[in-house]
């Protein structure tokens with residue numbers, strides 16, 4: 001009988017990894033405490049934007065993000081084959097506008113850095129920027145254009161992943177809260193759920209912001225993940241405002257979707273597990289977005305969505321095996337979980353099935369936190 005694998009958490013990471021494992025012949029059950037794909041992965045804006053996201057310090061993470069972006073076309077093709085649902089990847093490009101001298105200096109530094117490491121970026125004047133995105137404010141003085149960044153409808157993607165996983169033979173159990181991981185003699189042997197123990201040969205924690213909350217893992221082996229609250233607003237575009245590119249304004253972004261939504265986001269808040277939208281943050285995000293694209297003013301609001309990004313201590317993902325035999329992690333994807341989905345699913349599934357550690361994921365192992373010393 002094939003080894004049984006249990007995945008804890010049916011967000012984008014759990015679903016995609018489960019699907020890739022099943023495709024490779026594994027017997028996989030996903031246990032989801034609520035409804036699959038309705039947590040952080042649902043609230044996300046769906047930007048596939050390694051360039052726009054990159055700071056100066058996180059170059060290795062950038063390369064992982066870029067690799068993942070390159071994997072997207074193959075990932076979507078396989079998904080279509082297994083689900084018969086098309087989730088399209090929109091290569092819309094991203095524009096980073098500046099509105100005053102401070103902004104210009106800031107984006108100039110970001111531009112110089114990207115150019116130095118050979119990325120395809122372009123420096124634009126305000127009018128050149130408005131030729132690309134006519135809805136940008138006339139106050140835009142300069143902008144950086146990143147033609148390779150794109151986006152995807154993450155909600156559609158979740159639907160395709162769920163269908164593909166089930167079609168390929170995976171079992172998805174919703175409303176199944178995993179209370180504990182059972183560990184015996186340094187080996188993960190199963191999970192405890194609804195008062196019963198379920199045996200498994202391999203257990204993968206894909207529980208997003210809740211990854212540290214599952215009992216059973218010794219404290220020193222727990223993934224250092226916390227929730228980072230993000231609020232975003234879905235507006236409905238009409239003839240007065242039809243944005244066609246992702247706009248990365250200072251302190252707000254706007255991401256147009258093919259179905260007519262314009263996602264405006266997002267706050268970054270340390271509020272624990274609080275998932276309530278707040279007037280102050282929504283006001284602030286809309287104001288900053290309106291400064292960049294004034295014509296959003298009259299658009300109707302479809303919804304306000306709140307998600308908890310799983311943020312690790314160093315804000316990089318935690319992917320790979322652990323000191324406990326049979327226990328793996330795929331969590332801590334923070335602001336880039338949608339973007340990092342293909343690389344996480346392909347590399348970790350291959351590693352688990354073949355037993356050969358992934359070189360690509362080596363740096364992102366949980367063991368990096370065990371080496372930390374407090375000075």
Ligand SMILES: Cc1cc2nc3c(=O)[nH]c(=O)nc-3n(C[C@H](O)[C@H](O)[C@H](O)COP(=O)(O)OP(=O)(O)OC[C@H]3O[C@@H](n4cnc5c(N)ncnc54)[C@H](O)[C@@H]3O)c2cc1C
Pocket residue numbers: 008009010011012013014031032033034035036037038039040041042043044045046047048176177178179206207208209210211214229230231232265266267306307308309310330331332333334335336337338339340
């Ligand atoms: C406002 C916002 C905008 C974002 N925009 C982007 C973006 O543009 N691009 C991008 O790449 N990323 C973006 N992100 C980040 C992205 O959403 C996350 O990195 C990604 O969704 C994490 O996926 P996940 O599967 O790990 O977590 P989740 O989607 O949170 O899924 C975890 C699942 O585990 C389940 N679970 C937890 N505990 C248990 C348990 N004990 N038993 C069973 N099930 C359990 C939960 O119910 C949940 O369904 C954004 C996030 C937010 C909040």
